[in-house]
Amino acid sequence: MAKKRAQSKRGGRKRSRGPDYSLQTLKIVCGLCVLALLVIGAGFLAELLLDQPRVPAKAAKAAVEPKQRYRVPPVAAPAKKPVYEVFPQSSPPAQAVARPSLPERLPQIPGERPPLVAIIIDDIGYDRHIAAQLMELNVPLTFSMLPNAPFSRQILPQARAKGLEIMLHLPMEPNEYPEIDPGAGALFAHMAPDALIAQLNANLDLFSGVKGVNNHMGSRVSASSEQMRQIFSILKKRGLFYIDSRTAANTVAESSARLLQLPFAERDIFLDHKEDAAFIRNQLTLLIKRAQAQGFAVAIGHPYPATVQVLQEFLPQLKTKVSLVQASTVVEQSMLAQANAAHAAR
Numbered sequence: 001m002a003k004k005r006a007q008s009k010r011g012g013r014k015r016s017r018g019p020d021y022s023l024q025t026l027k028i029v030c031g032l033c034v035l036a037l038l039v040i041g042a043g044f045l046a047e048l049l050l051d052q053p054r055v056p057a058k059a060a061k062a063a064v065e066p067k068q069r070y071r072v073p074p075v076a077a078p079a080k081k082p083v084y085e086v087f088p089q090s091s092p093p094a095q096a097v098a099r100p101s102l103p104e105r106l107p108q109i110p111g112e113r114p115p116l117v118a119i120i121i122d123d124i125g126y127d128r129h130i131a132a133q134l135m136e137l138n139v140p141l142t143f144s145m146l147p148n149a150p151f152s153r154q155i156l157p158q159a160r161a162k163g164l165e166i167m168l169h170l171p172m173e174p175n176e177y178p179e180i181d182p183g184a185g186a187l188f189a190h191m192a193p194d195a196l197i198a199q200l201n202a203n204l205d206l207f208s209g210v211k212g213v214n215n216h217m218g219s220r221v222s223a224s225s226e227q228m229r230q231i232f233s234i235l236k237k238r239g240l241f242y243i244d245s246r247t248a249a250n251t252v253a254e255s256s257a258r259l260l261q262l263p264f265a266e267r268d269i270f271l272d273h274k275e276d277a278a279f280i281r282n283q284l285t286l287l288i289k290r291a292q293a294q295g296f297a298v299a300i301g302h303p304y305p306a307t308v309q310v311l312q313e314f315l316p317q318l319k320t321k322v323s324l325v326q327a328s329t330v331v332e333q334s335m336l337a338q339a340n341a342a343h344a345a346r
């Protein structure tokens, strides 16, 4: 009886201990579940909080500053001298590309005003010593400045004080890109209109008192009438002229300029695509002939020691045959000749 009672007591203890274990296990399981839910909830909350500010900030920026998406990043001036020009390799040779729209003028009458010649020196800004030598020639050269060149700020006021006309030498994509880099501030064929215009405006804002623009390289972009019209719409708005350096035989600059009635002229002679004194002398002789035939001519040279040396020697002879003027004067003359040719054709 006592054994039975003891057994029943043990069994009772056993029965009473069983539910205790289950309750504890259940509590632990429930605790773990709550913990897991809390962790998952906290994760979602964190993700939500981190995501939320990103979206409105982006939207607000786009709404407030739509144009700043195309802000042109400041470009550090490359210390190394760039490739100055890519001369057209096409046939006929660059200097022989004639302007069919302009009639040859009659032989010069004695006592008549001599033909007008503008000499533009491209790629200014990388060599201040040659720039100083060119300024010392004391003739109305036109300096065409490359954007972001290291010595532009020094050269610009000196050139202006000497009465030189200033142009922007606008780098544009050549057919040879990427083997040949047009340099800082370049306009590329793949650019969307607003990106292209932002870059052009940034380049123009670098130099105060710029009167016109000519292209540095640019054989690819010069063949795109759409991009030339985009460029010219800005030049027109700013009251600037354009001189086609004619680095490509298939350039469409002239027809695009005519469409927008932009003051326009073309390069007649490259003076120094060979850095050789005899070659440059010969090019200057061709320049005189071209000016006598047309009544005006545009020459483009580069800041090479040979160019400075030959100009120094040749200038007295040049001055007896032509009148050296700034680029804008030749542009006016070229526009007049084109208007006369159009009138005569009617």
Ligand SMILES: [Zn+2]
Residues within 6 Å of the ligand: 084, 085, 122, 123, 169, 215, 216, 217
């Ligand atoms: Zn150039």
